[in-house]
Amino acid sequence: MINPTEVLQSFEGRMKDFIDGENFRKCIQCGICGGSCPFGFYTDFTPRRMITATRAELVNEIIESNAPWLCTSCNLCTSRCPSRIPITDALIPVLRELAMNYSHLPDELGQALTNIHRMGNSFGESNRKRAKWSEGLGFDVKILKKGEHVDYLFIVDDFGSFDLRAQEITRSVARLFKMLGIDFGILGERERSIGDHVRLAGEFGLFEEIARSNINEFRNYSFENIVTLDPHAYNSLKNEYRRYGFQSNVMHYTQILSERLQDLMKLMHPLNYTVTYHDPCYLGRKNGIYDEPRKIIESIPGIKFVEMYRNRENSYCCGGGGGGIWYDSYIRKFVKTRPAEERVIEAGKTGANVLLVSCPIDAIMFEDAVKVTGLEGRLRVMDISELILESIGKGV
Numbered sequence: 001m002i003n004p005t006e007v008l009q010s011f012e013g014r015m016k017d018f019i020d021g022e023n024f025r026k027c028i029q030c031g032i033c034g035g036s037c038p039f040g041f042y043t044d045f046t047p048r049r050m051i052t053a054t055r056a057e058l059v060n061e062i063i064e065s066n067a068p069w070l071c072t073s074c075n076l077c078t079s080r081c082p083s084r085i086p087i088t089d090a091l092i093p094v095l096r097e098l099a100m101n102y103s104h105l106p107d108e109l110g111q112a113l114t115n116i117h118r119m120g121n122s123f124g125e126s127n128r129k130r131a132k133w134s135e136g137l138g139f140d141v142k143i144l145k146k147g148e149h150v151d152y153l154f155i156v157d158d159f160g161s162f163d164l165r166a167q168e169i170t171r172s173v174a175r176l177f178k179m180l181g182i183d184f185g186i187l188g189e190r191e192r193s194i195g196d197h198v199r200l201a202g203e204f205g206l207f208e209e210i211a212r213s214n215i216n217e218f219r220n221y222s223f224e225n226i227v228t229l230d231p232h233a234y235n236s237l238k239n240e241y242r243r244y245g246f247q248s249n250v251m252h253y254t255q256i257l258s259e260r261l262q263d264l265m266k267l268m269h270p271l272n273y274t275v276t277y278h279d280p281c282y283l284g285r286k287n288g289i290y291d292e293p294r295k296i297i298e299s300i301p302g303i304k305f306v307e308m309y310r311n312r313e314n315s316y317c318c319g320g321g322g323g324g325i326w327y328d329s330y331i332r333k334f335v336k337t338r339p340a341e342e343r344v345i346e347a348g349k350t351g352a353n354v355l356l357v358s359c360p361i362d363a364i365m366f367e368d369a370v371k372v373t374g375l376e377g378r379l380r381v382m383d384i385s386e387l388i389l390e391s392i393g394k395g396v
């Protein structure tokens with residue numbers, strides 16, 4: 001039985017722990033958040049209504065509703081909120097944390113969190129399989145030994161390590177690094193989840209445990225930079241791990257490739273595609289990386305690049321962030337069209353025959369959406385790294 005007063009006090013207490021957390025009291029009820037949200041029509045409480053409910057001392061009603069979970073942490077509401085309320089990093093995760101305290105959470109989410117806690121990855125796989133993606137590449141990917149040095153520590157994170165589609169992207173990125181002579185290495189079975197989805201899902205305690213343990217592990221190696229293909233891993237390593245003392249330079253693989261474009265351009269051959277590009281929420285809107293992926297795409301010979309209507313800071317969501325990919329079946333129960341389906345339809349309308357991504361979760365979500373929306377055969381989903389490799393002519 002939920003005690004409304006107790007829940008309200010917990011909510012108010014927790015919001016104080018976040019930078020600008022108390023700004024929720026400054027909400028002007030403009031409704032921009034609900035109007036921006038992919039789930040604005042389906043959720044029982046938009047962020048605006050969540051805040052009204054806190055004023056009416058009805059936080060208990062929010063945590064018993066679908067609202068904490070009909071959010072995929074796209075950050076669009078936060079980026080547009082005139083009262084600078086940290087909706088995505090604080091308001092919703094705090095409500096999720098409270099909902100979880102009363103066992104109101106999608107079953108699949110509970111399973112993924114248990115897997116991370118027990119096994120160190122959301123797939124519930126043995127970490128001994130972490131480096132399986134690197135088999136059959138035709139070259140060895142260095143698995144770092146304690147004390148060893150590399151220029152780039154390559155963090156793959158869970159999807160790139162264990163999901164079959166995402167593994168293809170990890171292999172493409174590794175192949176490109178190899179071709180460019182980049183000195184990189186991985187942690188293999190000593191890599192664990194980075195945890196950005198755990199944090200956004202409201203499991204703050206588990207996230208802190210993961211961050212501290214990963215930082216301790218990183219201290220065993222010598223490296224100049226961390227590079228990752230996963231925008232959520234990038235975000236946590238760059239912004240969230242700082243709170244626990246982590247200082248290293250963090251890069252997304254598109255930043256490295258855009259620095260090495262002159263070398264790549266010598267290797268590429270013309271392709272005859274019209275392509276569009278989806279800005280991942282945690283690379284673009286959250287971290288401002290819009291130009292590097294476009295610079296790479298525009299340098300691929302023969303490619304015609306067209307923008308979708310919603311691009312850059314207004315980019316739409318794939319529906320997989322903040323744990324959404326784990327509880328897709330819960331989301332399906334409440335929405336007519338999932339965000340990924342809307343997005344591939346939008347991509348198809350540009351006339352593009354390739355939808356480019358720079359995030360393994362996007363590739364998984366959009367490939368499924370292409371099948372559901374009947375766009376199969378007309379719209380191909382590719383990671384930027386895969387298109388470069390096709391242009392180089394090595395296949396992926």
Ligand code: SF4
Nearest residue numbers: 027028030031033081
């Ligand atoms: S956008 Fe911000 S200020 Fe406007 S209703 Fe939403 S939370 Fe309140």
Ligand code: SF4
Nearest residue numbers: 037071072074075077
């Ligand atoms: S972060 Fe995105 S999905 Fe979540 S409430 Fe805001 S706009 Fe909606």
